[in-house]
Amino acid sequence: MRRTDKYRFWFVLAGLVLLHFSVRSRLGDDRIAPDFLLLALLMYTIRAAPGPSAGAGFSVGIIRDALTPASFGANALAHTLVGYISSWSKAVFFAENLFVNGCIFFGGTWIRNLVVSLASGELKGQTLVWELLVWSPLQSLMTALVGVLVLIVLGRWLSVRFTDA
């Protein structure tokens, strides 16, 4: 790995954060638009150890809580869990595979939404069912598709080595 690869990695993550605050609002319904911020976190966690991943998740979560004060803390909890689990699961699977990464993006987004929905206590009954069975899977799918696209296009910058599943 060259030293410049490290900067490229952070450059991609910063780009995803910027996309989240600029492009996302133009990608249609908020409920299904890809979550670039979470994608940046997952990109980081699949490369990092579980501890820093949990810390990064907590940081991202607390920032999101500042944007949605009604459920303060729920995002921090959810992103901490997702950060740790994704990093840990990546270590378990230890395969730098496009499909595995796509599954992590999909599962990470859905679990994040699940934890936020339950922890915030804002969604109940049929609304919760719709959120978990319709909107969350759609958003997870979109996020996973964008994540896979980023890995395909910028895979070298992220130092992800793809192998056959």
Place this chain on the structure above:
Amino acid sequence: MTIEADRYGSRADTLVFLGCLALSIVAMTVPDSIRRPFSQALRQTILAPLLALQEETATLKTSQAHVDEITAQRDSAMLAATFLPELRSENARLRSLLGLGQRLQTGYVPAEVLHESGPTDPLTFLVSAGRTDGVKTLDPVVSPEGLVGVVSAVDEQTSVVATWAHPEFRAAAMAADGSVYGIVAPHGSEGPGIWLLELQGVPYRSVVPDSALIVSSGLGGVIPRGIPIGTVMGQGVDNEHWERTYLLRPAVHPASVTHVMILTGTTRGGGNLRELFQDEGKSP
């Protein structure tokens, strides 16, 4: 870039994870008096540039929608401006029709022309007056400029008008000064002269000067005397033996007519309507 991904995590990782979990739970339980200033501080520091970016994007999105709206309004205005001369022309035509109506006083039915988008529309067209309005077959149809045609069929609410361009149209005509008589018919059914009339059967010894006005002569009792039909453009090329044929520029083109008057009975002019059409040529 390995970043220690290929291990399950050390005790330190677990401690960090548990610490973050604990902090998250604390964040969920702290009262509003603490979480609000904290959130506000984050929004005004770390998130400030990102929120500014988001705001710019939203503004841009709104501006784009605004531009689209303005573009749509501009297009509508341009479309309206496109039809403005036509509306002015129609307005002027209606005014002149109103003037003709005042001069005729009685014996006419105003009607709107119901144009169809077909190539044969100028030959015959529908008008919005029918039997219930007193319209009868062979009633003359005029506009302020002159003769348009005659009614060929009458329904309850509408009528079919055969214009002078119809191949079967014929009208007894004369020069406005009464010096020459003849029969007016369409010049042809094809070629550039299709929208011209011709004055047939003029005696060879009689000469009609160019630009002379040709009006209906009233012979036959169908079309009253004195309705402008056209002006002479010159002699036709197919003169036969002892008679002359003259090409006429029609007083009115059927395709340009939007409103007409159907002469249903005796008008103020009685047998001669010439003086009622004195404004011919001044109208658009």
